[in-house]
Amino acid sequence: MKRRIGILTGGGDCPGLNAVIRGVVWRASQFGDQVIGIKNGWAGLLTCETIMLDRKSVGGILYRGGTIIGTSRTNLFKEEGTAKLAIKNIAKMGLDVIIAVGGEDTLGAAYKLSRKKIQVVGVPKTIDNDLPGTDFTFGFDTAISIATEAIDRLHTTAESHNRVLVVEVMGRHAGWIAAYSGLAGGADVILVPEYPFTIEEVCEAIRRRHDAGKFFSIVCVAEGAQMVTKKGKEVILSSKGKDAFGHVRLGGIGQVLAEKIEAVTGYETRVTVLGHIQRGGTPTAHDRVLATRYGVEAMNCVEDGDFAKMVALRGTDIVRVPLKTVTKKIRTIDKDFYNLTKVFQY
Ligand code: F6P
DSSP states (O other), X not given: OXXXXXXXXXXXXXXXXXXXXXXXXXXXXXXXXXXXXXXXXXXXXXXXXXXXXOXXXXXXXXXXXXXXXXXXXXXXXXXXXXXXXXXXXXXXTTOSEEEEXXXXXXXXXXXXXXXXXXXXXXXXXXXXXXXXXXXOOBTHHHHHHHHHHXXXXXXXXXXXXXXXXXXXXXXXSOOHHHHHHHHHHTOSEEEOTTSOBOHXXXXXXXXXXXXXXXXXXXXXXXXXXXXXXXXXXXOOEEEEEEOTTOOEEEOOHHHHHHHXXXXXXXXXXXXXXXGXXXXXXXXXXXXXXXXXXXXXXXXXXXXXXXXXXXXXXXXXXXXXXXXXXXGSOOOOOOHHHHHHHHTTXX
């Protein structure tokens, strides 16, 4: 049977998205199915902007970052009528299945669509690695490789100048990027959203290092890390408002932290914000393989008629979990893993 499979990528882009698309297209071609790329996430279902995908058009994209079909943070369920229009357009375009590649928001919308009788398969994506139901999302390995390289580079300049260098990495509600890159790069202080910190404890750790003869320090902080002050727990927000899903824009904790460390300790302190560099560029081999496995398994779900599922990694196996799983609590760092990051703190 020749099915028409619509694929879309939603939310923040992520290295490995193109590998998923390629995996879907190749597997679909083996089943005799046609793949239609829906442009710019859910937005493309409202505008009917599409692009035909075949083996030829996905040639040379495996190692490319970003997504060849574009992405957006368009929320299908924000305004009255948009989901209805999307469902109407799915029928109009003759799409039998939607493969949605995204994080909690994109897959949350996919789940809601599946409740409205649309045949949907989800693929988990986020550099933050915080989606419930899967051990790892693709994009994370690339993000931590970039952040680790940055920390390695910051080490040599920090040491040469006897400075404290604060590096701010992404991680809104979960500190996986900060914890993994901080551990891999040998950061001296690692701060994650799950476990609020006080400026005093950070400064004390740096002072202890100094007293032990280490005159430089690297502090790796997740953008969503919460600082405990007299006012309570504070998250530093950028002044740029909210996105379509109502998420506040984060950013600025690194700067605030650097200023406070310098003021309290007197040690010269600088900040580096890695920002979108963590999401750009070529995916690691690990992410290419994981994304490829996800893409192929998503099409296997289609072939089996196994809808309202999300493909996932459990240990080393690719499995299928109910799409509803993405509506559960995000996967955060547990106490044991957090304690591991503290082992190397003075
Ligand atoms: O969800 C992935 C992510 O990179 C987060 O780590 C970060 O907070 C957010 O996206 C940034 O979003 P945007 O690219 O819309 O500024």
